[in-house]
Structure formats: C-alpha cells, structure tokens
Amino acid sequence: MERKHTLSVLVENTPGALARIVGLFSGRGFNIDSLCVAETLDPTLSHLTLVTHGDDMIIEQIIKQLRRLIDVYKVVDVTEEGEFVEREMALIKVRAEKETRAEVLRMCDIFRCKVVDVSPRTYTVEVTGPESKIEAVIELLKPLGIKELVRTGLIAMKREKKSA
Amino acid sequence: MATKMTGAQIIVEALKREGVDIVFGYPGGAVIDIYDELYRTPEIKHVLVRHEQGATHAADGLARSTGKVGVCLVTSGPGATNTVTGIATAYMDSIPIVVLTGQVPTKLIGNDAFQEVDITGITRPCTKHNFLVKRVEDLAWTLKAAFHIARTGRPGPVLVDLPKDIQQAKTEFQWPEEIKLRSYNPVYEPHKRQVEKAYRLLEASTRPVILVGGGVIASGAHEEVRELAELLHIPVTMTLMGLGGFPGTHEYSLGMLGMHGTYYANMAVANSDLIIAVGARFDDRVTGKVDAFAPMAKIVHIDIDPTSIQKNVRVDVPIVGDCKRALAKLLEIIKEVGRPSKLWKEQFKEWWEQIDIWKRRYPLTYKQDGEHIKPQFVIEKLYELTKGDAIVCTEVGQNQMWTAQFYKFDKPRTLLSSGGLGTMGYGFPAAIGAQMANPDKLVIDIAGDGSIQMNIQEMATAMDQRLPIKVIILNNGYLGMVRQWQELFYDRRYSAVQFSTIPDFVKLAEAYGAVGLRATKPDEVEGVLKKALETNNLVLVDIHIAPEEGVFPMVPAGRATTEMILV
Numbered sequence: 033m034e035r036k037h038t039l040s041v042l043v044e045n046t047p048g049a050l051a052r053i054v055g056l057f058s059g060r061g062f063n064i065d066s067l068c069v070a071e072t073l074d075p076t077l078s079h080l081t082l083v084t085h086g087d088d089m090i091i092e093q094i095i096k097q098l099r100r101l102i103d104v105y106k107v108v109d110v111t112e113e114g115e116f117v118e119r120e121m122a123l124i125k126v127r128a129e130k131e132t133r134a135e136v137l138r139m140c141d142i143f144r145c146k147v148v149d150v151s152p153r154t155y156t157v158e159v160t161g162p163e164s165k166i167e168a169v170i171e172l173l174k175p176l177g178i179k180e181l182v183r184t185g186l187i188a189m190k191r192e193k194k195s196a
Numbered sequence: 197m198a199t200k201m202t203g204a205q206i207i208v209e210a211l212k213r214e215g216v217d218i219v220f221g222y223p224g225g226a227v228i229d230i231y232d233e234l235y236r237t238p239e240i241k242h243v244l245v246r247h248e249q250g251a252t253h254a255a256d257g258l259a260r261s262t263g264k265v266g267v268c269l270v271t272s273g274p275g276a277t278n279t280v281t282g283i284a285t286a287y288m289d290s291i292p293i294v295v296l297t298g299q300v301p302t303k304l305i306g307n308d309a310f311q312e313v314d315i316t317g318i319t320r321p322c323t324k325h326n327f328l329v330k331r332v333e334d335l336a337w338t339l340k341a342a343f344h345i346a347r348t349g350r351p352g353p354v355l356v357d358l359p360k361d362i363q364q365a366k367t368e369f370q371w372p373e374e375i376k377l378r379s380y381n382p383v384y385e386p387h388k389r390q391v392e393k394a395y396r397l398l399e400a401s402t403r404p405v406i407l408v409g410g411g412v413i414a415s416g417a418h419e420e421v422r423e424l425a426e427l428l429h430i431p432v433t434m435t436l437m438g439l440g441g442f443p444g445t446h447e448y449s450l451g452m453l454g455m456h457g458t459y460y461a462n463m464a465v466a467n468s469d470l471i472i473a474v475g476a477r478f479d480d481r482v483t484g485k486v487d488a489f490a491p492m493a494k495i496v497h498i499d500i501d502p503t504s505i506q507k508n509v510r511v512d513v514p515i516v517g518d519c520k521r522a523l524a525k526l527l528e529i530i531k532e533v534g535r536p537s538k539l540w541k542e543q544f545k546e547w548w549e550q551i552d553i554w555k556r557r558y559p560l561t562y563k564q565d566g567e568h569i570k571p572q573f574v575i576e577k578l579y580e581l582t583k584g585d586a587i588v589c590t591e592v593g594q595n596q597m598w599t600a601q602f603y604k605f606d607k608p609r610t611l612l613s614s615g616g617l618g619t620m621g622y623g624f625p626a627a628i629g630a631q632m633a634n635p636d637k638l639v640i641d642i643a644g645d646g647s648i649q650m651n652i653q654e655m656a657t658a659m660d661q662r663l664p665i666k667v668i669i670l671n672n673g674y675l676g677m678v679r680q681w682q683e684l685f686y687d688r689r690y691s692a693v694q695f696s697t698i699p700d701f702v703k704l705a706e707a708y709g710a711v712g713l714r715a716t717k718p719d720e721v722e723g724v725l726k727k728a729l730e731t732n733n734l735v736l737v738d739i740h741i742a743p744e745e746g747v748f749p750m751v752p753a754g755r756a757t758t759e760m761i762l763v
Contacts, residue, residue, distance in 0.1 A: 044379055047328070052320055059321045089506065096503040102325040102345060105379040 035111070036065065037091050038118065038188045041080040041098060042106040045071060049103040053080065056101065062086065062094050066120075066185030077105060081187045108190075115191040121160045121184045123148070124170065127177030128155040136176060143169050154179060203332045203363040204229040207296065208237050210339035213371055216267050217241060218258060218632050220251035224271020226298025226311060229363040243632060243661060246653040248275050250625035252282020253651070255293045257629025259286070260612045261587050263416070265346050266293040266629060272300055273311030276357075277318065281619060283353045284322040288616025289437060290414060292351035294342050295323075301361040302330055316357050324352030332365035337372055344375045349382025350501040351414055382500060386517030391525045393513045394472065394496040395533070401470035401494075403547045404430050407453070410437030410615065411475015411499060411519045413608040418442065420523035421474060427530060428540040431551055433461040435476050436600055437615040444604035445584070450551070451560065454482040455751045456597040459558035462749070462757040464551055468493045475499055475519040478508040479616070480753075488756035498522045558749070558762055560601055568742035569718050571595070571670045574725075575602035578640070578668065581725055586638040587612065587630045589623040591647030593677035595670045597747040599642045621650025624667060628654060631663040638666070638729070645671040645698055655708045658734045666728050667736045669701055672743045680746045684761070701738035710734035 043049045050069060057064050065083040072079045084094060091109070098107045110116045128136045136155050140147060143165065149156035159169045163186060170181065201209065207230055211219065220243045223231045234242050245251045248270045255266030270279055276297040286293050300309040316326045325345050327338050335358075342354040398404060412421055418441050425432050425448045432442045433450040442449060450461035465471065471493045476482070483489040486508060494512040497505045498519050505514045515522050562572040575598050584604055589612040590596040596613055605611045612630060614622040627641040641648075648669050658665055675693040682690050702712030711733050715724040721739065728735040749760040 048316060048320070048326075051317070055320050093503065093507060100501065100503050102377065102380045 034085055034087055035091070036083060036085045037112075038110040038116070038186060039082045039084065039095065039098070040108045040110050040188060041082060041104060042072070043078050043080055044103040044105065045076050045078045046103060049078065050080075052101050052103060053098065056097055057084075060093075060097065062090065066183075068185040068187050081185070083186050110188045110190060113190050116188050117191055118162050118186050118188040119160060120163055120166050120186045121158065122166050122170070123182045124157045124159065124173055124178055125154050125180040126157060126173045127153065127179055129153060132176050136173070139169070139172055145169065199368075200366040201369045202229070202366050203335055203358070204233040206332070206335050206367075206369055207339065207358065207363070208233040208240065209369060210336060210371070211240060211267065212237070214265070214339075214343045216265070218243060219267045219269050220245055220254040220629065221269035222248050222251060222271065222275060224275045224298060224311070226272035226275075226300060226360050227269060227296075227358070227363075229360065230269060230296070230298070230358070241632075243628070243657065245625070245657045247651065248278035249282050249621070250628070250651050250654040250657065252279045252293065252295060253285065253619075253622050253625035254629035254632070255295075256282060256286045256291050257589065257612055257626030258633040259291050259293055259629075260626070261609050261630040262633045263609065264633070265343055266291075267296070268293065269296045270298070271311065272298040272315075273313045275311075276313055276315040280318060280322065283319055283355065285614050285617045285619040285622055286353040287322045287324065289410060289614065290351050291353065292346040293353045294346050295353060295355040297355060297357050298363075299328070299357045299359040302359045303361070305359065315355065319355050322353075323355050324350075326355040326357070328357040329359065329362050332362050332367045335362060335367075336370055337375070340372050340375050341377065344377075345380065349380075383516050384500070384518040384521060386498070386515045386522040386525055388525065390513055390515045391522060392529060394515065394526060395529045397470055397494055397496060397513060398428065398472075399535075402543060403468045404428075404470040404472065404544065405450075405464050405468045406430050406432040406442075407465070407471050407473040407476050408432060408434040408438035408441040409474060409476025410435065410441075412438055412441035415475065415500070415519040416608070417474065417520035417523050418608045420520055420527060422446070423527055424523060424530075427527070427537055429537070429544050429548070430472075431464055431548070433457070433465060435479070435482055435615070436613060438476060439600060439611045440605035440608045443606040445606055452600050454757065455484070455753070456601065456747050456749065457757070458560050458601075459749050459760060459762065460551060460554035462751070462760060463554045465490050465493075466756070466758045467550070471495045473497045474523065477504040480508070483508060484751050484757035484759075485755055488758070561763060563763065564718070565742070566718070568745075569715060569721055569739055571598045571672075571741045571745055572602050573718065574668065574670060574721055574739055574741065575599055575642070577722055577725055579603045581722070581729060582638060582640070586610065586640050587627075587634060589613065589627040589630065589639070589641040591623040591641070591643045591650075592618045592620045593644050593647060593675070594672075594680065594747050595642050595644040595647065597677075598670070601747075620647040624648060624665075625651050625654045625657075627665045627667075628658055628661070628663060631658075631665050632661065639663075641665060641667045643667055643669045644676060645669055645673060646675045646695070649699075652704075655705075655710060655734065659709050663734060664732050665734055667734070668725075668728075669736065669738050670741050671698070671701070671738050672741050672745065673698060674743060677747070679744070683744070683746070684750075685752065701736050705734070705736035708734070710736060712736050712738065714738045714740070716740045
C-alpha cells in the first residue's frame with residue numbers, strides 16, 4: 033500500500049552530498065514530494081527533511097539506499113517513529129482589492145496568519161502549520177486570487193514522551 | 197618539522213603506502229605533475245594504455261584476479277569521461293578500483309576551461325563514492341579514505357578528482373594510519389539470532405539449494421561454501437559472478453542458473469523449499485519473472501549490503517554481514533548441534549534423486565554437425581588443454597555465456613567477466629590487468645568478433661608489456677547474442693548485427709607484432725589451441741564458428757525460469 037513517509041536525514045555538510053541524495057531519487061525512480069535542507073547545531077552536518085511516498089518495499093529500499101551513501105550519517109523514518117510534530121510555512125501573495133481586503137484579513141485572523149507585506153492591490157501572507165492547514169488556507173484564498181505562492185516543504189520532529 | 201611535499205608527491209607517496217605497484221594510465225596536461233613524479237618512482241610500474249577505458253578495465257582485471265585495489269590515472273576532460281564505462285562496469289560488479297583524474301586548476305573550475313568536465317558530477321551514480329580535492333591539506337586523508345572505501349564493505353570504484361594547482365601546491369605530508377568515517381561503518385559481523393533462524397530452516401527443509409553470488413568471491417567465502425555443501429549434502433548453483441565460488445567440477449555443482457543457466461539448476465531453484473543465497477543480488481537475469489521465481493522456497497539471504505536484500509525478491513531470513521563470517525557462524529552452529537552428516541544426506545535423498553533425473557533428462561549439451569566448428573567444442577577443448585588452470589576473461593554476449601557454461605571454474609578469481617553492466621570490450625583490457633598482476637599464470641580472453649574490436653587498440657599495450665595473453669575469438673561474423681534474440685523473438689529480422697568489414701585478425705595480430713592463428717574446420721581446433729598455448733607471445737586465435745549457433749538453454753526475458761528453450 034502506498035503511503036506518505038517523512039524521513040529525517042543527517043548528512044555530512046560537504047559539497048555534492050545533496051546532489052548524491054537527489055540523484056539517488058531520480059536515478060532509481062523514487063519520488064520526492066518535498067525537501068527541506070539546512071545546517072544543524074553542528075556545522076559539519078546538514079539536516080534534511082524529505083517527504084516521499086511508496087509501498088513498504090520501496091520505502092525500505094529508499095531508507096537503505098540513503099544509508100548506503102557514504103555521506104549520510106543517519107536516517108530516521110519519522111512516520112514510523114510514532115507521534116511527531118510537522119510544520120511547513122508558505123508565503124502567499126493574494127489579490128486584495130477594495131472589496132476583498134477585509135475578507136483576506138479575516139481569513140488571516142482565523143488561521144493565525146501574518147501579513148508580512150502590503151501593497152495597494154495585494155497582501156503577502158505568511159502561514160505556518162501542518163500541511164493540512166497550509167492546504168486549507170490555500171484553498172480558501174484561491175477564490176480571492178492567489179498571485180504567487182511559495183512553500184518551504186515540510187520539517188518534522190519526533191514528539192517526546194508526555195510522562196517521565 | 198616534516199618537510200613540505202607537493203600534491204603530486206603526496207599522491208605518489210600515498211600510492212606507495214597503499215601498496216600499489218602497478219598503475220594503468222594515460223597522461224595529459226592536467227596530470228603532468230603526477231607523471232613527473234612517477235618518472236622518479238621506479239617502485240610503481242606505470243602501464244601506458246591506448247585508451248582510458250582500457251586503463252579502468254585493466255585496473256578492474258587486476259582487482260578481480262588478486263582481490264587488491266586496482267588503480268588508474270587519467271587526465272581531465274576526455275581522459276576522465278573515457279573512464280566512465282570502466283567505472284560503471286566495476287560498480288555493477290562491486291570491484292574495488294581507485295580512479296585518479298586530473299582536473300583544471302581550482303580557480304578555473306566551472307569556467308568551461310579547456311579539457312574541463314564535472315567528472316564527480318558525471319560519476320556520482322556509478323561510483324561507490326567520489327571526491328574533488330580542493331585543498332592540498334586534505335589530499336593525503338582523501339586518498340587514504342578513497343582506498344578504504346573502495347576495499348571495505350561492499351567494494352566498489354572510488355574516483356578522486358585532482359585539480360592541477362592542488363598537485364603543485366605544497367604542504368606537510370601527514371599520512372593517517374587509520375581512517376574513521378562516522379557516516380560509513382559497514383557491518384561485517386552477522387546477527388547470531390538470524391543465523392540460528394537460517395539453521396532452523398535448514399533443519400526443516402527437504403529441498404534446499406545454495407545460491408552462490410559474486411559476494412562469495414569478494415569475501416573469500418569459497419571454502420565455507422564448500423564445507424557447508426559437503427557437510428549437509430546440498431546442491432550448489434552459481435550466478436555468473438559466483439562462478440569459481442564453488443568448484444564447477446564438484447559433484448554437488450549444478451552450474452550456473454538463470455537466463456542461460458543449466459536446466460537442472462533452474463529446475464532445482466524453481467522447486468526448492470529453501471534457498472541459501474550468499475552474496476547474490478537476485479538480478480533479473482537470475483530470477484526471470486520475479487513473481488514466478490522459486491514460489492515454494494523460503495529464502496535466506498546473506499549480503500554485506502542491506503540494499504541488496506529485499507530489493508527484488510521477498511526474503512524470509514535476511515542476514516546482513518560478511519559472507520565468510522556468516523557462513524562460518526552457520527557452520528559453527530551446525531557443528532554445535534552435531535547432527536550427523538549421514539542424517540542430512542538422508543534428509544535430502546529424494547531431492548537428489550529428483551535432481552539426478554533433471555540432470556539426466558537435459559544435460560548441458562550441444563550438437564556437432566561435422567562441418568562447422570561449434571563454439572562449445574572450442575571452450576571444452578580449451579578447458580581440457582588448460583586443465584582449468586587459467587585466468588579466463590570474457591567479453592560480453594554469446595562468447596561469455598558459452599564460457600560460463602562449458603569452462604569449469606574450480607577456483608575463485610579465475611573468471612573475469614562483466615556481469616552486471618555487460619560491457620563489450622571488457623575482457624581484453626581486463627586480461628592485461630590480470631596478466632600484469634599474475635605474470636606466471638596463463639591468462640586467456642574469450643571474445644567475439646564484435647567485442648574484441650571494442651578495445652582492440654590495447655593490443656599495443658599488451659605488446660609493450662610483453663604479455664603472452666591468448667585471445668580466442670569465436671568469430672561468427674555476427675553480433676551473435678543480438679542475432680539470437682532476433683532469430684527467436686523478431687522473426688529473424690537481422691537488423692544491424694552483421695559487419696560488412698571484419699579485419700583479418702591474423703594479419704592484424706602480425707601488424708602489432710603478435711601471433712595470429714586461425715581455425716576454420718573442427719579438426720583444426722585442437723592444434724591451433726595447442727599452438728597458441730605454447731606460444732610465449734600475445735596470440736590472437738581467429739576461430740570461425742558456426743555462424744548461427746545459439747546459446748541454450750535460454751529463458752526468454754521476463755519469463756519464468758522454468759520456461760526454458762532447450763537445444
């Protein structure tokens with residue numbers, strides 16, 4: 033059965049390491065739904081959050097193939113590790129003419145979005161949350177006219193146990 | 197304080213410290229400093245090839261025949277791109293080689309400089325790992341890491357790209373005696389509980405087969421395989437890469453399995469209830485139609501590379517680790533339990549009776565017609581005359597399959613063949629590498645008239661080094677394997693498989709100062725082969741074989757391995 037998996041990957045912060053990972057996916061016909069990369073507390077390591085999908089055998093292969101790369105330090109399938117927090121951010125430039133300006137702001141209020149740029153005819157809105165929330169905001173703003181949309185891709189972190 | 201050394205000096209020093217005594221290469225502007233250093237280093241023999249692809253295959257042939265890391269050195273740009281086929285060949289068959297490529301000076305990288313190419317980018321998907329050295333201070337460590345990565349775990353090719361200014365820059369030489377990579381720690385020791393599970397499956401089995409792959413040869417597990425088979429009386433089949441991992445003349449050997457495997461090997465695997473796969477990766481040429489592969493069998497899969505396990509077929513007991521250690525552990529358990537060998541024999545008695553029926557029904561065979569030379573006959577004769585004591589390289593296609601079927605390989609590292617990538621033109625330069633590393637051994641390349649022409653320029657290299665390689669050309673005037681497919685599956689539409697011009701191989705040999713021999717009738721074969729084997733020179737033997745002879749048995753691509761076309 034095909035399922036979405038969020039993988040958390042620690043990789044040597046060296047040139048070519050990202051290309052190796054991306055090349056692995058394209059070369060073996062695996063899918064990348066989203067990819068998010070940045071340095072970690074240890075500047076010699078980068079952290080990568082990668083969302084992919086496939087059946088169990090494919091996901092197993094993806095994880096093994098990633099681990100096989102010399103530059104890859106650690107791979108965790110966050111989806112299989114129990115509860116986790118996931119977040120994504122999007123910047124949405126939405127048309128905000130006289131008659132819709134108030135409507136956009138109301139929407140922002142409901143979803144706790146921030147307006148980060150204002151022009152006479154647009155608002156640029158920053159929204160953060162799990163993927164489902166981002167998608168809900170996009171759906172609701174679409175009828176008002178989205179001029180531009182940029183999403184960061186997902187980042188994720190395992191939740192700690194609630195009891196000691 | 198240590199004296200400062202140039203990058204080029206460090207590179208040559210690193211090669212010495214890694215025990216490299218032969219380098220295959222071709223000079224150029226971007227490696228001229230390294231060549232200058234080699235000029236002063238008599239301990240390292242440089243073999244000047246005629247094409248960089250030849251250098252990589254030769255390094256590969258050296259590696260396959262000895263187990264050491266093969267090394268080649270080429271210049272930037274076209275020198276580097278010419279190595280790609282050789283690198284991919286080594287990668288697919290897990291062969292440890294280190295490829296050193298020159299690169300334009302660091303400040304020119306990315307500027308489309310003369311003879312610049314992004315070779316680390318190009319070879320990323322076909323190397324185990326590669327490096328671009330950007331600081332001379334990193335050079336010694338990088339070279340050490342390259343050799344370490346190439347030879348450990350599942351071996352493979354590693355490329356190190358060396359910009360010209362790095363070769364000229366100076367630094368203190370610091371050689372790391374040991375190397376630790378936090379992101380690379382191959383697992384050698386198998387999980388004991390998994391091996392115990394494998395043992396329990398053996399106890400419960402009535403129709404087991406051992407499947408030997410190239411990993412047995414890479415890890416040197418051939419003796420353990422033999423002990424296991426003999427102790428428990430289990431039949432053994434081999435992939436192309438596994439030939440020599442178990443004696444081909446052994447009564448328990450079923451020969452090769454798969455597309456051109458023996459009838460009885462394929463039948464045994466298809467009907468088995470347990471497959472112990474050792475260092476094999478269930479390639480499509482072995483499994484045929486995956487859904488129909490060994491439907492009743494439980495599979496124990498031993499491999500050092502976890503990605504090989506559960507990639508193509510579902511596995512019941514995965515054992516990640518070194519093949520040799522895993523088998524040793526299994527043997528340990530077997531001896532601990534101490535079930536008498538006789539009981540095991542009894543347990544598999546009916547199974548052997550069935551296998552013997554298959555063996556008698558369709559033995560590996562071919563038909564003589566009295567008029568044409570049959571290629572299988574040539575291989576059989578060659579085997580007879582050499583008593584199996586040779587390093588045999590092959591090209592790719594029919595010549596390769598006939599060799600795999602009819603030459604019996606008893607020892608590991610005696611068959612050098614491009615299994616995974618299937619590289620025509622591999623065999624001859626590989627033979628050069630093997631002969632350089634094994635000067636006292638008989639080295640043979642079995643070729644087709646098509647393949648031999650893909651790296652024929654290396655004849656000059658072999659002559660330079662006075663290598664007495666015997667090249668046996670099974671000349672059918674066709675690209676035979678493609679022709680065979682066209683005959684069987686494309687209604688004999690022979691599209692682009694016949695050369696209008698084939699050189700006179702005897703004259704060609706003479707042109708290079710080698711010896712050329714020819715046989716056109718069956719009764720000439722033995723004499724010509726004998727003469728070739730007695731000749732202390734490079735010999736090209738042009739044997740005109742039956743033009744439309746096929747390789748059988750054959751499992752059509754994508755079909756179940758039990759659906760064999762027999763002779």
